[in-house]
Amino acid sequence: MATLAIVGAQWGDEGKGKITDFLAARANMVVRYQGGANAGHTVVFRGATFRLHLVPSGIFYPGTICLLGNGVVVDPEELLAEIEELERRGVDTRSFFISDRAQVIMPYHKEQDRLEEELRGERRIGTTGRGIGPCYADKVARYGIRMIDLLDREALSEALDRVLPIKNRWLRQVFNHPGFEKKALLEQYLEYGERLRGRIVDTVTLVNEAAEAGKRILFEGAQGTLLDIDHGTYPFVTSSSPTAGGVCVGAGLGPTRLNKVLGVAKAYTTRVGEGPFPSEERGPLGDHLRTRGQEFGTTTGRPRRCGWFDAVVGRFAVRVNGITGLAITKLDVLDGLEKVKICVGYRYGGQTRRTLPTDLRLLAESQPLYEELPGWESTAGARSYNELPAAARRYLEAISELCGAPLALVSVGYDREETIVVNPDLLF
Numbered sequence: 001m002a003t004l005a006i007v008g009a010q011w012g013d014e015g016k017g018k019i020t021d022f023l024a025a026r027a028n029m030v031v032r033y034q035g036g037a038n039a040g041h042t043v044v045f046r047g048a049t050f051r052l053h054l055v056p057s058g059i060f061y062p063g064t065i066c067l068l069g070n071g072v073v074v075d076p077e078e079l080l081a082e083i084e085e086l087e088r089r090g091v092d093t094r095s096f097f098i099s100d101r102a103q104v105i106m107p108y109h110k111e112q113d114r115l116e117e118e119l120r121g122e123r124r125i126g127t128t129g130r131g132i133g134p135c136y137a138d139k140v141a142r143y144g145i146r147m148i149d150l151l152d153r154e155a156l157s158e159a160l161d162r163v164l165p166i167k168n169r170w171l172r173q174v175f176n177h178p179g180f181e182k183k184a185l186l187e188q189y190l191e192y193g194e195r196l197r198g199r200i201v202d203t204v205t206l207v208n209e210a211a212e213a214g215k216r217i218l219f220e221g222a223q224g225t226l227l228d229i230d231h232g233t234y235p236f237v238t239s240s241s242p243t244a245g246g247v248c249v250g251a252g253l254g255p256t257r258l259n260k261v262l263g264v265a266k267a268y269t270t271r272v273g274e275g276p277f278p279s280e281e282r283g284p285l286g287d288h289l290r291t292r293g294q295e296f297g298t299t300t301g302r303p304r305r306c307g308w309f310d311a312v313v314g315r316f317a318v319r320v321n322g323i324t325g326l327a328i329t330k331l332d333v334l335d336g337l338e339k340v341k342i343c344v345g346y347r348y349g350g351q352t353r354r355t356l357p358t359d360l361r362l363l364a365e366s367q368p369l370y371e372e373l374p375g376w377e378s379t380a381g382a383r384s385y386n387e388l389p390a391a392a393r394r395y396l397e398a399i400s401e402l403c404g405a406p407l408a409l410v411s412v413g414y415d416r417e418e419t420i421v422v423n424p425d426l427l428f
């Protein structure tokens with residue numbers, strides 16, 4: 001058995017899609033376990049760029065089984081469009097399946113997401129508007145709709161009767177919204193169910209049978225540790241558990257069966273949406289990183305906030321995920337800088353600390369403490385660790401040391417080929 005989870009160690013967009021695609025060359029199965037179309041995972045190879053939101057980043061290897069686990073929230077409309085687009089571009093999606101237990105994003109979730117953000121005004125979270133939070137809230141409130149319900153008229157009718165009276169009363173009274181009509185939803189979502197019928201299966205059995213047969217399984221995280229509903233910078237988080245524990249719940253794999261956890265982090269830090277970010281650079285350096293790193297959201301196109309690598313965040317991610325190896329991406333974006341900095345601690349409440357405060361007010365006022373290292377000319381063309389400039393290696397080693405996890409992989413460009421395996425034992 002070889003199971004490996006790929007998790008974001010920062011605020012998302014760490015390059016999980018690229019790393020998943022790279023490692024999927026050796027995988028039998030690739031499984032998303034949480035999140036939904038709020039994710040935007042970019043995969044680039046042979047001159048083609050793909051931006052995936054729901055379909056796992058293992059889809060480019062024919063025969064590799066790709067699954068959306070029970071912990072994912074699925075927007076059937078978005079998913080069908082994504083499958084269609086992939087097929088149009090010549091990608092075979094026949095080995096892609098969806099958990100019958102996965103929750104369905106409904107039009108009222110997206111409407112609710114928009115209305116709530118609007119009402120929050122200055123206090124908005126900066127969500128992706130994909131209905132993620134409202135869908136997970138309905139799941140926990142026990143009136144969510146599951147993929148299996150889309151396969152049966154009676155089941156879907158019953159599920160809608162459970163949710164609509166509450167949802168509509170709430171929409172009308174709180175937001176003066178006309179609400180949603182059952183008949184239209186019923187017909188539309190039965191049609192989506194028909195189009196997805198052959199793909200809606202019991203993924204928990206598939207995952208466990210594969211694990212028992214010793215197959216190689218990759219779990220592809222979406223979002224990142226600091227966006228985790230429990231461990232992130234609450235309330236500026238997403239509504240699922242991107243951390244490694246989420247794999248067990250969101251894919252139905254027992255914790256004793258997860259072998260390794262690869263934490264993906266950029267060589268610097270970015271964040272999209274609101275919320276504190278201590279090492280943020282609002283001046284020319286931030287602009288430089290944004291331009292060089294093309295830091296604009298894959299899902300919403302919003303400019304990403306940029307800053308130096310934060311090892312306080314990195315160390316926290318290593319702990320809560322049990323990270324066994326680090327994949328550092330976008331090292332090339334730091335090429336040509338005279339000096340590079342790593343945030344090694346914060347000053348807040350009159351003290352110097354090396355842990356993340358729970359109190360967001362303290363996090364917002366935290367002054368980063370930096371360690372400065374010499375920069376390097378270029379990482380271009382490096383395909384082995386020793387081909388990297390000595391200063392770049394020193395920088396990576398400092399990150400590994402400060403975060404408390406060994407280096408497994410380094411990425412020096414967006415292309416599949418621009419990847420350096422540092423320690424194969426930490427991968428599979």
Ligand code: GDP
Pocket residue numbers: 008012013014015016017018039040041042043044293294298329330331332333411412413414415
């Ligand atoms: P994800 O959400 O974690 O999959 O990351 P995104 O795809 O949203 O954002 C990462 C962006 O960086 C994408 O545009 C990737 O093509 C790009 N990328 C990934 N790795 C590298 C790298 O090593 N160097 C450069 N320059 N770009 C990279």
Ligand code: IMO
Pocket residue numbers: 008011012013014038039040041125126127128129130131132133221222223224227236237238239272273274298
């Ligand atoms: P990937 O998988 C970066 C952020 C949003 C917002 C917060 C809540 O590409 O790394 P949500 O729509 O989930 O309710 O938004 O989380 N966010 C992401 N930021 N990468 C993502 O996914 C994200 N998914 C959500 O910007 O701040």
Ligand code: MG
Pocket residue numbers: 012013014039040041042298
């Ligand atoms: Mg992304």
